[in-house]
Amino acid sequence: MKIRFENLLLQSLHEDTLRRLSPQPINFELMYDLELMGEPIRYVYFIEAGMASITTTFDDGSQVEVGMVGYEGAVGITAMMGTKLSLNRVYTQIPGRGYRVPLKTAKEEFNRSPHFQTVMICYVQNQLIQAMQTAGCNAKHSIQERLARWLLTCRDRVKSNRFNITQEFLGDMLGTGRPSVTVAAERLKQDGLITYKRGDIEILDIAGLEARSCECYATVKDHLENFLEYDDGQARA
Numbered sequence: 310m311k312i313r314f315e316n317l318l319l320q321s322l323h324e325d326t327l328r329r330l331s332p333q334p335i336n337f338e339l340m341y342d343l344e345l346m347g348e349p350i351r352y353v354y355f356i357e358a359g360m361a362s363i364t365t366t367f368d369d370g371s372q373v374e375v376g377m378v379g380y381e382g383a384v385g386i387t388a389m390m391g392t393k394l395s396l397n398r399v400y401t402q403i404p405g406r407g408y409r410v411p412l413k414t415a416k417e418e419f420n421r422s423p424h425f426q427t428v429m430i431c432y433v434q435n436q437l438i439q440a441m442q443t444a445g446c447n448a449k450h451s452i453q454e455r456l457a458r459w460l461l462t463c464r465d466r467v468k469s470n471r472f473n474i475t476q477e478f479l480g481d482m483l484g485t486g487r488p489s490v491t492v493a494a495e496r497l498k499q500d501g502l503i504t505y506k507r508g509d510i511e512i513l514d515i516a517g518l519e520a521r522s523c524e525c526y527a528t529v530k531d532h533l534e535n536f537l538e539y540d541d542g543q544a545r546a
Contacts, residue, residue, distance in 0.1 A: 316355045316407065317381045321428050321537055329418055332408030337361075337401040343384045344395040350388035352409040356380055359405015360466045362482060363397050363436075372398070373447075374482040375440050379466025381533055382436070386429050388412050389419040402482075403463075403472050428537070435536040439529055446525040447484055453493040455483050457522035460503065460512060465530060470512040497521065 312327075314320050319332065332355060337343075343354050346366055354361075356379055363376035363384075375397070378384055384399050389412070418425050446455055459482065464470060476494065480487040497503045502518045504511045512518060519526065 314355075314408075315357045315380050316383070317537065318383055318428055318432060319355050319408065323422075323424055326418055326422050326425050329421075330410045330414060332410050334406065335409050336406045337404055339401060339404045341401045341404075342398065343401070344397060344399040346396065346398045347394055350385045350392065350395050351412055353383055353385040353389070353412060353415040354407055354409045355383045356405060356407040358407070358467070359401055360403040360463060361399055361401045363399050363440075364481075366398055372481050373484040375443060376436055377439070377462060377466055380468070381466070381536075382432050383429075385412065385415075386433055389416045389429060390433075402474065402478065403467055405467075431536055435532060438532050442525050442529050446523060450523040450525065452483065452485055452489045453496060453521065454523040456490065456493045457497065457502075457518050458526040459483060460510065461515070461518055461522055461526050462529065464512055464515075465533065470515070472510055473508050474510055475508040 319327070322330075335354070337356070337359050343352075343361055344350055358380065361378045361384060362374045363378065364372040364374050366372045378399070419429060446458065450458075456479070459479070463472060463474075476487050476490050479494070480490045483490065494503070494505050497518070498505050500517070500521075502512070502514045502521065504513060
């Protein structure tokens with residue numbers, strides 16, 4: 310019986326590649342660690358539902374999000390290209406499910422299949438663009454613009470207008486203190502764009518939130534929706 314994958318990368322792979330990879334289903338609880346900074350990468354994870362944060366951790370224990378991964382992507386791809394130890398902590402901030410493939414198996418397929426290489430490199434490029442845009446956004450835009458951008462990006466990854474995120478966690482992800490996030494979230498709430506109670510966030514007005522966000526949201530969203538499109542057509546062959 311053919312599996313109908315929700316993950317965009319798995320959807321793009323040829324049947325023979327999927328057979329050799331033999332992805333194994335896995336459930337992700339809240340705060341499930343897919344990678345730990347400085348530790349070996351053992352699996353490639355393909356997310357079907359939920360969302361994971363790629364974070365940079367500093368000496369004082371604080372962390373900042375540098376990327377998100379949802380149904381469009383995978384965690385651990387760089388290990389197929391030679392990375393031995395993870396440079397980041399990657400963990401689920403919204404529970405979900407997906408598949409995992411042992412790194413050894415994934416590396417063998419990466420070296421065997423040009424099509425698999427194309428799809429994986431394509432996604433790595435997507436992550437780089439996301440990380441660069443996020444870095445610029447954090448330096449240039451206001452906390453309210455960044456919060457709106459983050460909420461919309463999160464919505465796109467989980468395909469839902471409602472999710473559970475604490476203000477303390479939002480502060481970590483946006484690289485700012487909880488008081489600043491509280492003020493920004495309260496303003497969005499007062500303007501009728503979101504509801505927020507005990508970490509439960511619901512987006513009420515998508516267009517309004519997009520208008521409040523910076524241009525970084527549209528830039529990343531456009532690339533997310535098109536990153537598998539290549540002129541040579543290999544990724545969709």
